[in-house]
Amino acid sequence: MQCELCAEQLAGTVFENEELRVILVDDAKFPGFCRVIWRAHVKEMSDLSAAQRGRFMDVVFAVESVQKTVLCPDKINLASLGNVVPHLHWHVIPRYVDDAFFPQPIWGQEQRDASLVTAQRAALLPEFTLALQSALKQI
Amino acid sequence: MQCELCAEQLAGTVFENEELRVILVDDAKFPGFCRVIWRAHVKEMSDLSAAQRGRFMDVVFAVESVQKTVLCPDKINLASLGNVVPHLHWHVIPRYVDDAFFPQPIWGQEQRDASLVTAQRAALLPEFTLALQSALKQI
Numbered sequence: 001m002q003c004e005l006c007a008e009q010l011a012g013t014v015f016e017n018e019e020l021r022v023i024l025v026d027d028a029k030f031p032g033f034c035r036v037i038w039r040a041h042v043k044e045m046s047d048l049s050a051a052q053r054g055r056f057m058d059v060v061f062a063v064e065s066v067q068k069t070v071l072c073p074d075k076i077n078l079a080s081l082g083n084v085v086p087h088l089h090w091h092v093i094p095r096y097v098d099d100a101f102f103p104q105p106i107w108g109q110e111q112r113d114a115s116l117v118t119a120q121r122a123a124l125l126p127e128f129t130l131a132l133q134s135a136l137k138q139i
Numbered sequence: 140m141q142c143e144l145c146a147e148q149l150a151g152t153v154f155e156n157e158e159l160r161v162i163l164v165d166d167a168k169f170p171g172f173c174r175v176i177w178r179a180h181v182k183e184m185s186d187l188s189a190a191q192r193g194r195f196m197d198v199v200f201a202v203e204s205v206q207k208t209v210l211c212p213d214k215i216n217l218a219s220l221g222n223v224v225p226h227l228h229w230h231v232i233p234r235y236v237d238d239a240f241f242p243q244p245i246w247g248q249e250q251r252d253a254s255l256v257t258a259q260r261a262a263l264l265p266e267f268t269l270a271l272q273s274a275l276k277q278i
Contacts, residue, residue, distance in 0.1 A: 043214070044203065044207065044214075044215055045200055045203060045215075045217065046200055046203045046204040046207055046215075050197075053196070053200060054193065057192070057196055058189075061184055061185055061192060064183065064184060064185045065185040068183065068185055075182070075183075075220075075221055075222050075225060076183055076184075076185075077218070077219070077220045077221075077222070078184065078217075078218065078219045078220075079216070079217065079218040079219070079220070079244075080216070080217045080218070081214075081216045081217075081218070081244055082214055082216075083214050083216070083234060083241060083242035083243070083244070084242050086214060095222060102222055103222035103223050104222070104246065105218075105220055105222070105244065105246040107243065107244040107246050107247045108246045108247065
């Protein structure tokens with residue numbers, strides 16, 4: 001089976017370099033949700049060299065930092081799971097106390113309808129995307 | 140409210156230094172599940188300095204590496220969520236295709252009764268704990 005994260009083009013790509021790609025996930029419930037995806041088909045962080053891990057995490061933390069500054073979430077969730085797609089990728093998710101799942105992880109039980117407040121937050125996405133691209137170019 | 144991760148003593152502590160603690164989580168469904176907990180009450184990874192983040196992640200990845208070597212999981216899940224307890228901590232979770240929740244995250248829907256195979260895996264915990272302590276002392 002073809003690995004979907006090995007694809008030449010990934011929808012929502014906002015930044016890429018030789019090692020990794022950053023995508024803005026199209027998820028109406030979590031505006032600003034990003035994935036940082038290692039380009040090579042590697043399964044675990046400990047399969048990378050220390051230098052590769054360091055560069056990978058620098059980008060993950062840069063995404064977090066821009067989310068914090070531009071989107072002002074109540075918490076940021078970071079996760080590298082890969083049970084379904086065992087190709088290294090990090091989820092970087094801005095969370096709000098009134099979002100659809102809080103305080104559950106986004107993989108837990110939905111808690112409430114948050115569509116109105118979430119749509120308002122999505123208005124920040126153009127500004128967020130520009131800030132993200134600007135920050136990542138400087139790494 | 141007192142933060143539970145600020146406590147002087149944490150159950151299951153297998154390693155600690157001035158900055159962080161590593162605990163073996165008492166979770167019958169996920170033998171080998173560890174948490175790496177920053178000692179100071181800090182909310183986000185981007186609130187730490189780059190050097191602090193680097194040392195924190197070095198320990199997270201060392202835990203992953205020992206899990207991989209001793210426990211031979213099918214996948215390892217890493218997550219820093221903190222929606223309930225906003226005090227930086229990483230979950231490092233060995234996952235198996237026949238565990239109770241796979242391929243769901245451990246916060247998702249339970250998939251099956253895996254008590255028998257999980258109990259067998261728990262027999263490796265003494266060996267795992269020794270290997271983990273040995274690896275972490277060398278960081």
